[in-house]
Structures are given as C-alpha cells and as structure tokens.
Amino acid sequence: MSDTPTGGAAAPDASNVDTDIEILKGDIARLTDTVSTLLSDSATAARAAAQQGVDRATAAAENARDYAEKKADDLSAAVEQNPLTSVLIALGLGYIIGVLGRSRH
Numbered sequence: 557m558s559d560t561p562t563g564g565a566a567a568p569d570a571s572n573v574d575t576d577i578e579i580l581k582g583d584i585a586r587l588t589d590t591v592s593t594l595l596s597d598s599a600t601a602a603r604a605a606a607q608q609g610v611d612r613a614t615a616a617a618e619n620a621r622d623y624a625e626k627k628a629d630d631l632s633a634a635v636e637q638n639p640l641t642s643v644l645i646a647l648g649l650g651y652i653i654g655v656l657g658r659s660r661h
Contacts, residue, residue: 635642
C-alpha cells in the first residue's frame with residue numbers, strides 16, 4: 557500500500573508545515589507593522605490638519621480684532637475732528653430711537 561491519500565496527492569511533510577507557519581508568522585508581523593505605521597501616519601496628519609485649523613481661526617480672530625480697533629480709532633478721530641456734528645448726529649439718532657420706541661406701546 558502507498559502513503560498517498562485517496563486524492564492522489566502526497567501528505568504534507570511536518571517540516572513543510574512548520575516552515576509555512578513560520579513564513580505566515582513573518583507575514584503577519586510585517587502586516588501588523590504596516591498597519592501600525594499607517595495608523596500613526598494618519599494620526600499625525602489629523603493633528604497637523606487640526607493645528608492648521610486652529611492657526612487659521614486664530615489669524616482670522618486677530619484680523620477681526622485689528623479691523624474693529626481701527627474702525628473704533630477712526631470713529632474716535634472723526635468725533636474729535638467734528639464734535640458738534642457728532643453730538644447732533646447722536647441727538648438725532650436718540651430722538652429717532654425714542655420716537656420708534658414710543659410708537660410701539
């Protein structure tokens with residue numbers, strides 16, 4: 557009688573199975589390293605993108621603050637240059653707001 561199974565193929569040698577298992581273990585280790593590297597790279601990219609967003613928001617807030625300060629300074633200078641006109645405008649606006657406020661009651 558022969559050592560071949562009924563399918564006609566030779567039974568796998570135990571040393572071949574051990575070799576295949578070692579190769580498979582190495583492949584799994586490399587795959588694990590690759591996945592770990594990809595996850596690390598993704599986390600680094602996400603942190604960089606978040607920092608860019610924070611930097612842009614900070615710059616926009618600073619620009620808005622600078623713009624508001626400049627406009628406040630311009631208004632202050634206009635009031636200093638034309639105090640009578642400024643007082644008359646303020647009185648007119650106050651009167652209009654007062655009339656509008658009374659007409660609602």
